[in-house]
Amino acid sequence: MRRFLVLSTSLLTLTACTGEPRDFSGPQAPAGDTVHERVLTLDTHIDIPLDYMEAINPKFETALQVDIPKLRAGYLDSGFWIIYTPQGELTPEGYAAGLKIAETRYRAILNLATGLPEDIELATTASDVRKIVKSGRLAVLMGMENAYPLGEDVRNVPIWARRGVRYMGITHFGHNQFGDSSNPNEARDDGPRHNGLSVLGKRLINALNEHGVMVDVSHAGKKTMMQAADLSATPIIASHSGAKAVADSPRNLDDEQLLKIKAVGGVAQMVALGVYVKPLNAKQERYREELRAEMGLNTSEARGAASDAVMAEYERRLEGLWDIEPEATVADFVDHIDHAVKIAGIDHVGIASDFDGGGGIAGWQDASETANVTAELIARGYSEEDIAKIWSGNTLRVLQAAEDYAKSKRK
16 A cells, blocks of 8 residues: 655645735736645646546546546646657657557547546647636646657658647657667667767757757657757756656756756756655565566566556556555655756756656655645745746746747748
């Protein structure tokens, strides 16, 4: 059974800043009772299963970590729903299979954003997000995790941009045609493939810039990330990464990377995925590897291809990790925010849950517990203005910059 750390919501009221609520959407912005209700909250990484909007209706309470009742309960106003594609073979057949997965998730997110107009609206600009939230509805944006489905060229970037994709990740687990990953595929990758971005990867950065899509460097190798930051004409984001100095993982960003994100005006969104917040110890690693071997889930490809039922059973049995050592908490998560703010500054840090993609920590297990993150930030002395920047302001600034650059290229 998971161990929960639930922080009192009274903390949000007792320590709220004095004075008028921060205006995030114009002169008519609603005044909430707490800091958490007043600030515009934006989660930059929310995953969905392949049967989303078919077997699963998020209008009602579901087994997922994110659905409309949970979003409302946690005052989580907006987010990027993710078109995720696992990394496959660099072949025409692999690209075709990846594109099929991407199309399935795109249609599901579009159905979510257009099929529940009383609750949700699709946002494609920073202004859209503020207007939709001001109206009392939830703002849904689209992000693409892994550019792999594009294949061997970038001519389809404009199509995905027109569809509403507003950030695109270069890689996932395993090197691909665009660049090297932070986590090479053990079976396929024998050292670096491109020593950063490939020639095609550099063309991808330019295409994303031209069409108003933010460049996402989460999952990218360090050289890939640093080269993307230097090449991009607009600020980059790391949509769901942690601080390596707090938790040493290949997925997390070291201080040099955080400083680079600051230098280019970007944002590093700290991720609430337990093993990147608080790494597993040796006994936990052994438990997980033995479980994966038993269930035939040794590789990321095997886990990506597994059925929802198999993965649900895997996640259930993975709970045994916390009998060995307690899982990461909201306090552990905010340690990452603290460090990122210390290195990169308050204007360059954001928040991602990675819900329904492995995310979830004690105290923020699903969207309904989102206020606990704000409570911990308040307890550590962050002002309401700081919290508003971390929760959405910084990311919306970068989104606006991407929009403005694309408009300038069309003139």
